Amino acid sequence: MPANVLYGQAGGVTAVINASAHGVIQGVRHHRDHFGRIYAAREGIIGALREDLVDLEREDAASLDALRHTPGGAFGACRYDLGPLESHKHQYERLMEVFAAHDIGYFFYNGGGGSMVTAEKVHVAAQQMGYPLTVMGIPKTIDNDLAGTDTSPGFGSAAKYVATSVREAALDVASMAESSTKVFIMEVMGRHAGWLAAAGGLAQGRPDDAPQIVLFAERAFHRRAFMDRVREIVERVGYCVVVASEGLRDADGQFLSVAESSHVEDWIQLGGVAPNLAEMVRRDLDLKVHWALPDYLQRAAAHIGSATDVEQAAAVGERAVELAVAGENGRMPVIRRESDEPYEWSVDSVDLARIADVETTVPEAFIREDGYHITEAARRYLAPLIRGEARPPFINGLPDYARLGMFPVERRLPPYELDEQVAPQKGGKPA
Structure with a gap:
């Protein structure tokens, strides 16, 4: 009998992660002679350890097809790392027991860099323990920091939301700048990589636009240089809109804002850059300032999803x-860019070991020389990723999701009791 398939989701979810789930389901449907049943693990690797699985064969086709335009993690995602095989062999033994109990021969794990570490660990463990597992x-x-791929599915839709929100909010600010708010600051996600901040730069159409x-x-x-730039822009334009990465650091390499420390060693939760910057502006420049923190909104906005992003998510x-x-x-499928204009791409693959927990940051060529905006090279890279609208169906004025x-x-x-969370590799956040 053909072996069964287990699919799992991990890490911070996106507007298009379920499109990737739909792509897996469609792929399995197209190769019925090669695969048995297809299951999903609730909350990713946690569900696999707890034997908490759901049977996708029992879902109706329309509900599964609706995954393509549904945000969030339909099966539940997690931030949970497996320990090293040498010291946590019992975790891997449990996984192999669960896989064997349900005739699972294929494990598809959908996530970011930390999640690819988990997938690689399971791959290596299965080989060393002699369990036949693909x-x-x-x-x-949404951080767009995965190595080996031109872009990470999830980024394009988040980028579209950020750029759109900046452009719309700027119109609000501009309309009342004479007698009200002079500075508006929007904080976007990005611990070590400023890709989403860069995407906000797409909202600028002309040199003085927001x-x-x-x-x-x-x-x-650098606080003084930043204040000088804000003052100059307000005096010249009348108002100033700022997009800031949550992972902004000072000259000493310290984060400007830490929301809280985790119980996991060397991991901190970021958040609060925008209000911190706003307070600096108030104190240094005595200007009225507002700030916004899109937080989960930027990664859940399927109502303004990028058609390119949805297509690529399903394709991988x-x-x-x-x-x-x-x-x-x-292996992990990756996007290869063939050309910018017209935008053409293909899907290749790389070894998990090469890309697991490796971050790709915004290259110098994409950051303007003064450090305060994107370059034309960045625009050429970013623009195709937000193209096209992938609107979900609406019922009674609201999106209708799966x-x-x-x-x-x-x-x-x-039953299985989870171990206390282990420290993630390289001090990063859990998978």
């Missing part, structure tokens, strides 16, 4: 299945 990583992250300032995680923040899911059918193992039955698979093993 493991495929599937890329996603945003007038982009603050990248890759460039040190389907390609993961094709790679498995071809006998590949321990509603799955989430039919549980009968457990065959004793």
